[in-house]
Amino acid sequence: MQAIDFVAPTSVDEAISALAAGSGMARPLSGGTDLIAQLQEGRLALDTVVDLKRIPELMAISINSDGLTLGASVSCHSINNNQAIRDAYPALIDSTHLIGGTQIQGRASLGGNLCNSSPAADSIPNLIAHSVTCHIAGPNGRRTVPVEEFCTAPGRNVLENGEFLVALEFPAPPANFGAAYLRFIPRNEMDIAVVGAGASVVLSDDGGTIQSARVSIGAVAPTPLFVQEAGDALAGQPVSEETLAKAADLARDAARPISDMRGTIPQRKHLSGVLTQRALRIAIDRARGTKTVDELGRLNGHG
């Protein structure tokens, strides 16, 4: 087994230097729930682990009238226990409560879930629904990427050699905003999504009209999909089952899944529509202030 180096920089600049040192086989570490498992199984070639969790910016939660800036290495546990996030972005908890079990949530981060870039990642459709911007640092400085453009293929993303994700920026939720993430699994807990769907809406003040919407589905393509046409079809429409069914049809049409051990193509296409419609209903209820996180937990099997 190859010996490796371990470094724990305390600033973004130090981390950039650490990732650039050596033979280009340094990898950043956040919660380690993907990286260490892959390392142990010999599926990952690296010579240096750069632990990002000693960098304050990577561990910071900053929430104010401009929105939420979430350090890329903040654990799901920290998010679940942050009342300000639960109040302002309740739909985010849909994902952070679903990723692994309690002890995985103690370590796993949304930044790590995004950078692992699994097509079935439980956070990514949710981040897309929330219009998140990814802040990236690297040897050529900083840049930002909309989250829907971050993943490029299974396990691949826009990060260049030496780059890493610093933070996720959530815009402040507009008035009458609601979002939700739902996934289908054949078990009650601890499984990988057969299909996942994230949705968000902004309603008119009377709650009767959808001003704008975003829909994203996961595990139905090589990357999580932003189904812009579904959101566009909802804009300006009255809140009705008929309207939502149209968006669900568009999500189903956008899905281009494979058949594998978790599900078949027809099942995944069908689920893409069903979950989109249900996630939109919950997003609308939340936008109207009628559904709490705990109520949604029951829908996701958390009773």
Place this chain on the structure above:
Amino acid sequence: MDMAKKIAVTTTLNGEESIFLCEPRQTLLEALRDNLGLIGSKEGCGNGNCGACNVLLDGVLVNSCLVLAPEVEGRDVVTIEGIAQDGELHPLQQKFLEHASLQCGICTPGFIVSAKALLDDNPAPSEHDVRLWLAGNLCRCTGYDKIVRAVLDVAEGDS
């Protein structure tokens, strides 16, 4: 195997300052068992699925097989060996005995550490809370029911 440079790690382990040497790629579980002789934490799966190696890291429940040993520098680690205090079994350990909540015992340290984290977080959990919290701990002797009853018994005793 290449000769790895060893790292000295200082940590608070079960309430006492501890310094140990580890290789950079060793997991916390390996360091606990192989370097420190604390063999209460078990390796079930080695990839974060079974919970047999669970420990508290700064009070947060984690799989020690998914932590690199050097990561715990300056941190507080509690293992199953730190659950009993002053030679007295923790109430969870006592209730696991009374309810016969174990058969082969491999999963038990992880369940006890997880259950302690639950009760620290929520002293009066519902049965559903217990089952959900413990969903990441696997028992292949199918003792879940007695485990859940033992945890609820302690929770009720607390409230």
